[in-house]
Amino acid sequence: MQHKPLPSQTFPAGDPLLTAALASMPYGFSIWSEDRRLILFNQHYLDMYRFPSERVRVGMSLLDICKLTVELGNHPDMTVETLHALYLQRQDQCSNPAIPLRSQKPIRGRVVKTTHICRPGLGWMVTHEDVTEEVEQQRIADQREKSLDTQNLRFRAAVDNMRQGLCMFDADERLVICNQTYIELYNLPPELARTGARHIDIVNYRSEHGMRPVNGAQSFMAQHWQLQEGEESRTVLVELANGKLISIHHEPMADGGWVATHYDVTDEVQRVAALETRERELALQNLRFDAAVNNMSQGLCMFDRQERLVICNEPYAAIYHLPRELTAPGTTLSEILAHRLAHGIVPVGGREAYMASRKQLVVGATHAKEVVEFEDGRAICVHHHPMADGGWVSTHEDITEQRKIEARVQHLARHDALTDLPNRALFREEMDKLETRIQRNEAVAVLCLDLDHFKAINDTLGHATGDEVLVNVGKRLQQVCRDTDIVARLGGDEFAILVHKLENPMHAAALASRIVKLVAEPMQAGGHQVVIGTSVGIAMAPGDGQNAETLLRNADTALYRAKSEGRGNYHFFEKGMDEALQHRRMLEQGLKVALARGEFRLVYQPLMDLEQNRICCLEALLRWDHPERGLISPMEFIPVAEETGVITAIGEWVLREACKAATAWPDYVRVAVNLSPVQFKNRGLVDQVVSALNDASLPANRLELEITESLLLADTELTLQTLHRFRELGVRISMDDFGTGYSSLSYLRSFPFDKIKIDRSFMKDVGEQKDSMAIIKAVIGLGRSLGMSTTAEGIETEEQLAAIREEGCDEAQGFLFSPPLPASSVNALFGNGGALTTRQRKLG
Ligand code: C2E
Ligand code: CA
Numbered sequence: 001m002q003h004k005p006l007p008s009q010t011f012p013a014g015d016p017l018l019t020a021a022l023a024s025m026p027y028g029f030s031i032w033s034e035d036r037r038l039i040l041f042n043q044h045y046l047d048m049y050r051f052p053s054e055r056v057r058v059g060m061s062l063l064d065i066c067k068l069t070v071e072l073g074n075h076p077d078m079t080v081e082t083l084h085a086l087y088l089q090r091q092d093q094c095s096n097p098a099i100p101l102r103s104q105k106p107i108r109g110r111v112v113k114t115t116h117i118c119r120p121g122l123g124w125m126v127t128h129e130d131v132t133e134e135v136e137q138q139r140i141a142d143q144r145e146k147s148l149d150t151q152n153l154r155f156r157a158a159v160d161n162m163r164q165g166l167c168m169f170d171a172d173e174r175l176v177i178c179n180q181t182y183i184e185l186y187n188l189p190p191e192l193a194r195t196g197a198r199h200i201d202i203v204n205y206r207s208e209h210g211m212r213p214v215n216g217a218q219s220f221m222a223q224h225w226q227l228q229e230g231e232e233s234r235t236v237l238v239e240l241a242n243g244k245l246i247s248i249h250h251e252p253m254a255d256g257g258w259v260a261t262h263y264d265v266t267d268e269v270q271r272v273a274a275l276e277t278r279e280r281e282l283a284l285q286n287l288r289f290d291a292a293v294n295n296m297s298q299g300l301c302m303f304d305r306q307e308r309l310v311i312c313n314e315p316y317a318a319i320y321h322l323p324r325e326l327t328a329p330g331t332t333l334s335e336i337l338a339h340r341l342a343h344g345i346v347p348v349g350g351r352e353a354y355m356a357s358r359k360q361l362v363v364g365a366t367h368a369k370e371v372v373e374f375e376d377g378r379a380i381c382v383h384h385h386p387m388a389d390g391g392w393v394s395t396h397e398d399i400t401e402q403r404k405i406e407a408r409v410q411h412l413a414r415h416d417a418l419t420d421l422p423n424r425a426l427f428r429e430e431m432d433k434l435e436t437r438i439q440r441n442e443a444v445a446v447l448c449l450d451l452d453h454f455k456a457i458n459d460t461l462g463h464a465t466g467d468e469v470l471v472n473v474g475k476r477l478q479q480v481c482r483d484t485d486i487v488a489r490l491g492g493d494e495f496a497i498l499v500h501k502l503e504n505p506m507h508a509a510a511l512a513s514r515i516v517k518l519v520a521e522p523m524q525a526g527g528h529q530v531v532i533g534t535s536v537g538i539a540m541a542p543g544d545g546q547n548a549e550t551l552l553r554n555a556d557t558a559l560y561r562a563k564s565e566g567r568g569n570y571h572f573f574e575k576g577m578d579e580a581l582q583h584r585r586m587l588e589q590g591l592k593v594a595l596a597r598g599e600f601r602l603v604y605q606p607l608m609d610l611e612q613n614r615i616c617c618l619e620a621l622l623r624w625d626h627p628e629r630g631l632i633s634p635m636e637f638i639p640v641a642e643e644t645g646v647i648t649a650i651g652e653w654v655l656r657e658a659c660k661a662a663t664a665w666p667d668y669v670r671v672a673v674n675l676s677p678v679q680f681k682n683r684g685l686v687d688q689v690v691s692a693l694n695d696a697s698l699p700a701n702r703l704e705l706e707i708t709e710s711l712l713l714a715d716t717e718l719t720l721q722t723l724h725r726f727r728e729l730g731v732r733i734s735m736d737d738f739g740t741g742y743s744s745l746s747y748l749r750s751f752p753f754d755k756i757k758i759d760r761s762f763m764k765d766v767g768e769q770k771d772s773m774a775i776i777k778a779v780i781g782l783g784r785s786l787g788m789s790t791t792a793e794g795i796e797t798e799e800q801l802a803a804i805r806e807e808g809c810d811e812a813q814g815f816l817f818s819p820p821l822p823a824s825s826v827n828a829l830f831g832n833g834g835a836l837t838t839r840q841r842k843l844g
């Protein structure tokens with residue numbers, strides 16, 4: 001900022017005219033240069049801040065003025081710095097000349113209003129006014145207004161909450177105020193509820209909306225004028241055309257206006273009026289009672305202590321076919337009973353028993369309920385309520401239909417809807433009843449049945465036919481059983497039979513065989529001739545179980561066995577069957593999810609090339625780490641996987657996993673994978689192998705597939721086709737477990753195998769049994785002449801190794817070299833060119 005020379009105007013010296021003008025100003029006045037120095041000021045300015053005149057000079061800096069005013073105690077809660085900063089800020093803020101800036105700040109209890117006016121290029125003009133009084137007055141006014149507001153609000157709330165409508169009119173008959181109740185009472189629109197609304201308009205509005213006094217609006221106004229004339233307060237009751245009764249209290253005011261309260265007394269008046277018509281009401285009540293009594297669906301009657309009828313309704317008369325004269329008050333109970341008996345309304349138990357029970361009821365002091373069955377088939381439910389005076393009231397309800405429906409529901413709940421045979425629930429009930437008899441050593445048999453391949457019938461011939469088959473089977477079962485036996489359908493194609501009073505087990509066996517034979521006979525269903533077989537499992541009490549639960553379960557276990565032994569037969573339960581079955585079920589369930597849960601892994605066992613004395617191949621062997629049972633042998637789970645079909649998915653996984661693993665091995669080492677015959681049923685097998693090789697980038701000639709003789713037992717054509725496709729790809733095929741089947745040798749002619757693996761059972765008695773050695777020798781010779789290499793499995797001892805080596809066997813596999821190893825340990829085997837070290841050999 002450029003410094004300008006100080007202007008010549010000063011105070012108090014200088015131009016007397018200016019001095020006078022400044023002194024006549026009603027407020028303090030100061031002018032400041034742009035570099036914030038005092039240029040001009042008047043006496044008021046000094047007075048306002050109580051500045052001694054000798055301490056204020058022209059040219060003094062703003063900072064010095066701040067120091068002075070703080071020193072004098074004008075700003076008890078401010079330091080020099082904050083005050084100075086505040087001034088600077090004010091002056092900067094009004095650098096826009098158009099806007100004078102005002103501020104009020106208290107100086108030692110007084111309020112000074114400063115107005116900064118900017119003079120561009122020159123500095124600032126500041127006026128200083130003492131506004132203490134004004135501020136105080138404003139504060140008092142504000143406060144007064146506030147308290148008046150609250151008072152008004154309170155008054156308003158009180159008035160609006162009155163139960164009476166309240167209104168005040170002035171001398172000009174214009175509305176001053178009215179409350180919410182008044183507005184609601186006459187349903188006034190907002191323009192008539194406003195201050196200034198005319199009384200006559202309100203009265204007219206009320207008339208137009210049905211709130212006219214019954215004796216006319218004119219009369220109301222006349223009454224109103226009359227009220228106005230009198231000087232004391234009065235209350236009148238006005239009956240409106242809409243039926244309302246309003247009590248109006250009129251209070252004239254000194255200024256010619258009035259206050260009135262309007263109170264709706266309709267309900268109160270009616271209550272009072274009601275008291276007078278009690279008699280009339282009672283008659284009405286009686287009419288209503290009669291209507292209710294005759295409209296009841298139950299029969300109702302009331303007798304007094306002399307057994308005379310007081311009242312009865314129409315349904316009562318209808319139930320007991322009573323003529324009109326027997327429903328008249330005073331009719332005796334015995335007259336009514338005599339009529340009933342004479343007209344065939346006879347209780348099933350006979351008249352005497354009934355009369356006795358009636359007597360019992362009548363003298364009983366408590367509420368009783370009884371169902372009386374009549375010879376005409378009806379069932380009547382009677383509720384008997386004794387009364388204090390010795391009489392009674394009873395209700396009679398015909399529940400015949402209801403009972404029939406209940407019986408039907410009961411039947412449906414315990415019978416199969418399709419065959420109408422007992423269902424599982426009823427069968428269990430019957431079984432439970434037997435428990436005590438079983439405990440008394442009565443022989444009982446439970447037969448569980450299930451139809452063979454029933455699903456196929458449903459799938460091919462439709463559900464309607466399937467249903468018909470089930471009905472026919474149900475009938476046939478009932479045909480072979482005695483009436484005392486219970487034949488039930490447990491659900492689906494499962495049936496069960498409970499045979500009691502069994503003479504001996506042969507009886508159960510005979511029954512089962514009759515069932516198997518009869519069910520197997522051709523039947524007509526859905527326009528087809530259908531033949532269906534059944535399998536039966538038998539459990540005998542007490543030997544195979546003492547309670548329903550165990551017997552049913554064991555019969556089911558035996559059924560499972562009968563089915564697995566080729567269906568269409570029966571099987572008795574045997575001890576141990578259960579555990580085997582449980583185990584098998586556990587395996588089945590577990591296998592379904594094992595793959596997805598990653599419970600499988602592969603281990604690899606080397607095959608030694610005996611000429612080169614190094615590893616030439618590794619056989620992939622599957623391992624299942626069951627989460628609860630631990631390691632489960634493939635010998636145990638592979639057959640189950642084969643039966644349930646999951647082997648297809650598992651086998652594919654093994655192929656892919658083994659091919660991947662082999663890529664980490666030296667090129668001369670192949671991988672051998674075992675294939676199950678079930679996998680060959682799947683037409684995608686060749687594609688699976690190709691894709692496993694491609695995905696792993698493994699040359700086909702590094703894969704060996706091991707198959708067993710059993711594969712060649714059935715479906716030879718398709719199987720041989722598949723095997724040839726493999727050979728064309730360059731994949732090698734080995735005949736596994738050779739020598740365990742009946743016609744091993746003949747299979748060797750059917751396909752040009754690359755390798756024969758002599759089963760490990762032949763190695764067991766090498767050195768002891770001459771026969772075994774002879775067979776091994778023959779197989780090795782045969783293989784050589786057919787151009788197939790030979791592998792001896794299960795080599796555990798040096799002696800066995802020496803023997804097969806001598807016979808010219810090409811390869812050997814067994815614990816002598818190595819047990820199957822996890823994939824991670826395999827690479828260590830190739831440390832010395834694939835020859836196994838002694839340490840590794842000892843591992844076997
Ligand atoms: P295998 O194909 O004959 O496999 C050789 C079996 O002999 C393996 O049993 C192996 O551990 C065992 N073994 C190896 N050296 C010796 C030895 O010196 N002495 C004796 N006593 N046994 C030896 P493992 O791994 O329990 O496999 C049993 C069978 O399970 C296999 O017989 C094979 O038929 C089947 N299997 C294993 N993995 C698979 C697979 O991935 N797929 C199919 N389909 N079957 C498999
Ligand atoms: Ca094998």
Ligand code: CA
Nearest residue numbers: 736737757793
């Ligand atoms: Ca084998």
